Amino acid sequence: MREEEFASIEDQDFVQKTFQPIPSLVSRENRGFWQRYHGQPFDEAQWNLVPQRWDHEHCRVWFEHIEPGTHWASSNDVFLCDRCYDHSLRPAGVV
Numbered sequence: 001m002r003e004e005e006f007a008s009i010e011d012q013d014f015v016q017k018t019f020q021p022i023p024s025l026v027s028r029e030n031r032g033f034w035q036r037y038h039g040q041p042f043d044e045a046q047w048n049l050v051p052q053r054w055d056h057e058h059c060r061v062w063f064e065h066i067e068p069g070t071h072w073a074s075s076n077d078v079f080l081c082d083r084c085y086d087h088s089l090r091p092a093g094v095v
Contacts, residue, residue, distance in 0.1 A: 002061055005060055005061040009061075009078060010088065012075075013074060013075065014074050014078075014085060015072070015073065016071070017070065018069065018070055019069065019071050019073075021052035021053070021054060021068060022036065023050060023052065023053060023054065024049075025037050025042055025047040025049060026048045027047060028045070028046055029046065034054075037054070057071065057079040059080055059083075060079060060080060062083065064081050064083075066079050072085040
């Protein structure tokens with residue numbers, strides 16, 4: 001399974017970024033359902049806008065939490081932990 005995940009990211013460009021918590025939309029009907037908020041319009045009868053609710057990401061390969069701070073991300077919001085980046089994408093000889 002992990003080999004498939006590594007294969008799915010091998011041709012993407014990753015850069016190191018800093019993640020900070022961002023707002024998210026939380027369903028008024030099911031508080032366990034929420035999604036990233038990017039400034040898109042939403043129905044206030046169905047959603048609550050909660051500041052800093054989106055407080056972590058997940059590594060595409062290991063699904064580990066990526067907490068606020070630095071991480072690796074592609075232009076289409078694929079996230080990697082340092083371990084996965086080091087394992088599959090770090091250029092040889094770069095520390």
